[in-house]
Amino acid sequence: MNTVGHADVTGLELRPFRGVRYVPERVGSLAAVTSPPYDVVVRPDGLLHLESADPHNIVRLILPQATTPAARNQQAADTLGSWLAEGILAPDTEPSLYVYEQHDGDILQRGIIGTLRLSEAAEGIVLPHEDVMPHVVEDRAGLMRATAANLEPLLLTYRSNGDATGALGVIERTALRDPLLSTTTEDGFSHRLWSVRDPAEIAEIASDLARHQALIADGHHRWATNLRLRAEHPSPSAWDHGLVLLVDTARYPLRVRAIHRYLHRLPVADALAALGDSFRVRTLEGDLDHALGALAEAAGKGNAFVLAGDGAFHLVDHPSPDLLTRTVPADFPEAWRTLDATVLHATLLDHVWRIPDAPEHIAYIHDTAATVEKAERDGGTAVLMHPVREEVVRDLARQGVTMPRKSTSFGPKPATGLVLRSLDF
Numbered sequence: 225m226n227t228v229g230h231a232d233v234t235g236l237e238l239r240p241f242r243g244v245r246y247v248p249e250r251v252g253s254l255a256a257v258t259s260p261p262y263d264v265v266v267r268p269d270g271l272l273h274l275e276s277a278d279p280h281n282i283v284r285l286i287l288p289q290a291t292t293p294a295a296r297n298q299q300a301a302d303t304l305g306s307w308l309a310e311g312i313l314a315p316d317t318e319p320s321l322y323v324y325e326q327h328d329g330d331i332l333q334r335g336i337i338g339t340l341r342l343s344e345a346a347e348g349i350v351l352p353h354e355d356v357m358p359h360v361v362e363d364r365a366g367l368m369r370a371t372a373a374n375l376e377p378l379l380l381t382y383r384s385n386g387d388a389t390g391a392l393g394v395i396e397r398t399a400l401r402d403p404l405l406s407t408t409t410e411d412g413f414s415h416r417l418w419s420v421r422d423p424a425e426i427a428e429i430a431s432d433l434a435r436h437q438a439l440i441a442d443g444h445h446r447w448a449t450n451l452r453l454r455a456e457h458p459s460p461s462a463w464d465h466g467l468v469l470l471v472d473t474a475r476y477p478l479r480v481r482a483i484h485r486y487l488h489r490l491p492v493a494d495a496l497a498a499l500g501d502s503f504r505v506r507t508l509e510g511d512l513d514h515a516l517g518a519l520a521e522a523a524g525k526g527n528a529f530v531l532a533g534d535g536a537f538h539l540v541d542h543p544s545p546d547l548l549t550r551t552v553p554a555d556f557p558e559a560w561r562t563l564d565a566t567v568l569h570a571t572l573l574d575h576v577w578r579i580p581d582a583p584e585h586i587a588y589i590h591d592t593a594a595t596v597e598k599a600e601r602d603g604g605t606a607v608l609m610h611p612v613r614e615e616v617v618r619d620l621a622r623q624g625v626t627m628p629r630k631s632t633s634f635g636p637k638p639a640t641g642l643v644l645r646s647l648d649f
Contacts, residue, residue: 235349235434238338239465240319240426243419243643244373245405250312252278254407258415258641261376261442263360264590280312282641283421286367286375287328293363297370304371314558315649320419321426323398323643323645324469328413328637333478333636334395335471336420336429337377337643342454342466350380351621352440355629357450364449373500374467374645377638378443378450382436384475390432395472405642415639438470439618441478447521455558456552462647463487469638471615480617481633482609485568486587488602490577492534495605498576504542512537512596516608523610527567530608533599551575557625559616564609565631581629588630 245605251257256278274283288300322337340350368374371594388396400618403416440447450466457463471478487495496505508530510517515530515537520530528541551571552561560566581587589595592608599606612632620627 235436236438236464236470237340237341237343238321238419238429238470239466240321241465241467241645242315242317242319242649243322243337244308244313244315244646245647246280246641247311248405250310250399251280253584255409258407258409258639259283261637261640262589263445264637266316279627282375282644285371285373286640288367289614290630293366293467294372300367301370301372304373304646307429309553315642315646316419318421320421321429322639323395323418323420324642325399325403325416326413326638328636331413331479331636333471333476334399334644335469335476336391336395337469337638339374339388339465339466339645340470342450349564350438350440350447351618352444352447353617353621353627354440354444354631355457355626356445357629360422360445361452362446365372365452366633368449368453372462372647374383374450374646374647376446376640377467377469379441379444379634379637380443380468380470381441381478381634382433382438382470382472384432384472386472391429391470392432392472392475394429397479399423401475405641409639410578413636413639415642417642433470433599435621438468439621442637443468444629465644477529478614478634479594479636480611480614481590481635482592482611483630484589484592484609485607486589486595486598487577487579487605487607488585488587490579490605491603492531492538492599492605495531495577496538499540502544502576503540505649506539508537508539510537512593515539516592518608519608523564527562527564528610529564529568529572532596532606532608535600543571547571547575547584557620557623559560560620560627561624563612563613563616563627563631565628568609569628590633 246257257280259282274281284303285300288296290296290299324335324337326333384392398418398420401418403418407414408414454463499505508518514641518539519528519530522541528545531538531540595606617632
């Protein structure tokens with residue numbers, strides 16, 4: 225197999241691996257053992273729903289439940305070991321790259337799953353665009369050390385010229401074959417997975433990807449964790465590589481959605497009162513869809529947010545230019561200084577509301593309706609955001625500028641549980 229040499233790596237280096245997969249005959253269904261990524265499963269009811277879907281649901285590995293971090297990590301390691309011993313999970317016989325497809329209505333996404341080399345050079349080839357939270361990296365690192373496994377892939381994007389050659393050509397040809405597995409999850413997405421083992425096709429993919437950088441679309445904490453664990457282990461070792469899904473957005477553009485904030489200890493009335501005359505505030509008529517439409521219109525003209533939690537929706541926009549000048553750091557590109565997430569964190573959270581960016585004060589929630597429901601149930605404030613365009617994200621990442629954490633949600637995200645990587649195989 226032809227691969228790019230270590231000394232002259234200038235682009236992405238993706239390698240085959242022996243995927244660990246559920247044995248269909250040993251589980252109720254493949255759909256019942258999958259899960260969204262760990263950071264999307266934010267509500268206890270969602271966790272319980274997944275746990276009850278099948279006794280072998282992957283959530284028992286990615287979000288083990290115990291009283292201490294050490295106990296949780298050991299529980300995940302013990303569970304993974306027993307599932308492998310019992311034949312619930314089994315490694316494929318040969319190393320492969322895997323073509324992965326997600327489809328729902330007019331949404332079609334295809335990419336390649338493999339292990340990406342985590343060299344010093346790769347840190348300049350894989351472009352993060354968001355900051356990370358150290359306690360989350362520590363949590364994920366503890367789990368990965370205990371299990372010696374990559375339980376879910378990062379989602380990375382790159383851009384080709386869109387021609388059906390190279391990696392994209394291999395993907396399109398492979399998708400015409402019979403898949404290794406096919407299932408439909410309860411969110412309506414169908415998932416198909418194929419293996420790519422032909423040395424010529426693997427070489428074709430390697431040659432193409434060696435010319436590209438990638439943007440981290442989802443998995444900043446997992447990326448930081450991979451780099452941390454690689455640094456902890458002498459090279460060469462299995463820790464030199466991490467599990468990724470690479471998607472060519474020239475052919476399969478991702479959707480970019482916002483990640484909302486829930487402020488546990490700030491009632492909506494207090495949040496609005498603290499704004500004074502530094503922002504324009506309008507209470508909107510209508511339902512959540514109407515509020516999101518008003519937010520989209522306002523966000524096209526400047527910084528805008530919707531606050532909810534008191535039974536109404538409040539559009540907050542037109543921030544005071546003087547306030548922005550005083551609170552937003554000036555030594556960043558204009559595209560960063562004008563981000564909604566920048567203004568939210570630097571101006572509203574840090575200056576106006578004086579709320580620390582800590583889990584006991586702020587929750588990051590992907591689902592819009594769930595954010596509003598939590599605020600109305602618990603008495604805090606939901607801050608609804610408008611998504612950032614992918615071009616803005618990619619441009620800032622290329623400049624080496626990271627956005628405030630949890631600024632974007634790219635999707636569709638890969639289902640967790642269709643293919644894992646054990647560092648023991």
